[in-house]
Amino acid sequence: MKKRIIPLIIASSCILSACTAEESATENNTSSTAITVVKEDAIAIVNGKYISKASLAQLEQEINQRSPNHTFPKEKLIEELIQRELLTQEAINKQLDKSAEYTERLQTVKDSLLSQAAIQNFLKSNPVTDAELEAEYNKNISVSGKEYKARHILLKSEEEAKIIIKELVAGADFIALAKAKSSGPSGPEGGDLGWFSAAQMVVPFSEATIALEDGKFSTEPVKTQFGWHIILKEASRDPTPPSFASVKEKIHSTLQHGKMQGFIAGLLKPAKIEILLAKEAEVKAPADTATGDKNRTEATNKTTETVIDTKSSAEEIQQTVTEAESTTKKSVSDTATKTLETVTPLN
Numbered sequence: 001m002k003k004r005i006i007p008l009i010i011a012s013s014c015i016l017s018a019c020t021a022e023e024s025a026t027e028n029n030t031s032s033t034a035i036t037v038v039k040e041d042a043i044a045i046v047n048g049k050y051i052s053k054a055s056l057a058q059l060e061q062e063i064n065q066r067s068p069n070h071t072f073p074k075e076k077l078i079e080e081l082i083q084r085e086l087l088t089q090e091a092i093n094k095q096l097d098k099s100a101e102y103t104e105r106l107q108t109v110k111d112s113l114l115s116q117a118a119i120q121n122f123l124k125s126n127p128v129t130d131a132e133l134e135a136e137y138n139k140n141i142s143v144s145g146k147e148y149k150a151r152h153i154l155l156k157s158e159e160e161a162k163i164i165i166k167e168l169v170a171g172a173d174f175i176a177l178a179k180a181k182s183s184g185p186s187g188p189e190g191g192d193l194g195w196f197s198a199a200q201m202v203v204p205f206s207e208a209t210i211a212l213e214d215g216k217f218s219t220e221p222v223k224t225q226f227g228w229h230i231i232l233k234e235a236s237r238d239p240t241p242p243s244f245a246s247v248k249e250k251i252h253s254t255l256q257h258g259k260m261q262g263f264i265a266g267l268l269k270p271a272k273i274e275i276l277l278a279k280e281a282e283v284k285a286p287a288d289t290a291t292g293d294k295n296r297t298e299a300t301n302k303t304t305e306t307v308i309d310t311k312s313s314a315e316e317i318q319q320t321v322t323e324a325e326s327t328t329k330k331s332v333s334d335t336a337t338k339t340l341e342t343v344t345p346l347n
Contacts, residue, residue: 043078046085055081122263128255136251137244145198147239148209151191151232153177154184161221161228168217174232183227191232197239202226209233 035052042050059077063070096102151174155161164177178191186192198206208222212233222229 044082046082047089049085049089051078051081051085119260119263123256123260126259126263128252128259132255133248133251134244136255137247141241145239146210146236147195147197148233149195149235149237150193150209151175151178151234152184152186152193152205153182153191153230154187154226155181155221155228155230156183158221158223158228161230164230165217165219165221168230169219174217195237205229205231 037050037052039045039050041053043053043056044051056074056077059081063072063077091097153161153164153174155164160181164181167177168174175190178187179189181187182191184191198210201209202224204222204224208218208229208231212218212231214233214235217232218230222231
């Protein structure tokens, strides 16, 4: 084996930081339980220290998860583990594991691993069931509603819109007027918005579209936060929902995310949390001057906002869950040729 530092040791330094720290913790007896490796379970021996087969498997898994399109020969991975072991032994020989910086960083890694373990344990104990998946799918299918194909002409004022409506009533071509007059991004395409559901549009626009007959345009300007619209409803249809199998994974991810956020919200609710930034800000703020008073006030206001944000974390997380559910509804019913991003030309 060539005694050289292979590129992998650099590329994997960040990828494997948690794994390396965990092994280092075992080496210097900061862990309460030592991992004993016997020769039968080892892939190499470095200065009398066994490197386990499990460490190689974990390294392969880490690389596969973070860089699925990159593969390395097993010999290179073993060389990487040997080099890391040599570096670990060198650090211990120089008592770098006794430094304050190492201890602080090790605690950070432990906290990170434990927080991940808590989430994984919760999700393992509260898995998303097939019944939940099917119920979510059926719920979203039942509320998917109709889809509409429309065009619009977006104008800055009601007066301009009324003038355009008069031209349309007189027989002007809607597409030509949209190309010439619409201020929206869809103007060059004749105001074409494609197919969309009512939920994908702002309420005034959706309501006006639903009220129109197919092939008819609005005879009164429709006001939204984007301006004044003249809408041409070209067609409507009952959407064909995607199959359960095609969206099952997306629904699973959304429900799992919701469970996790609910779990964290449950931890936040009874927690006693105190933000200490106010005391630091007060100490640093200049005293007995107008500038000092201003700085103190600004610091206190910022701290107050931080406290409010912390207290409202549970509510924000619950809102995230609601938004996640909304995302699932969109993924289930989204058979339109253009999604909300396509409809964005309203602004």
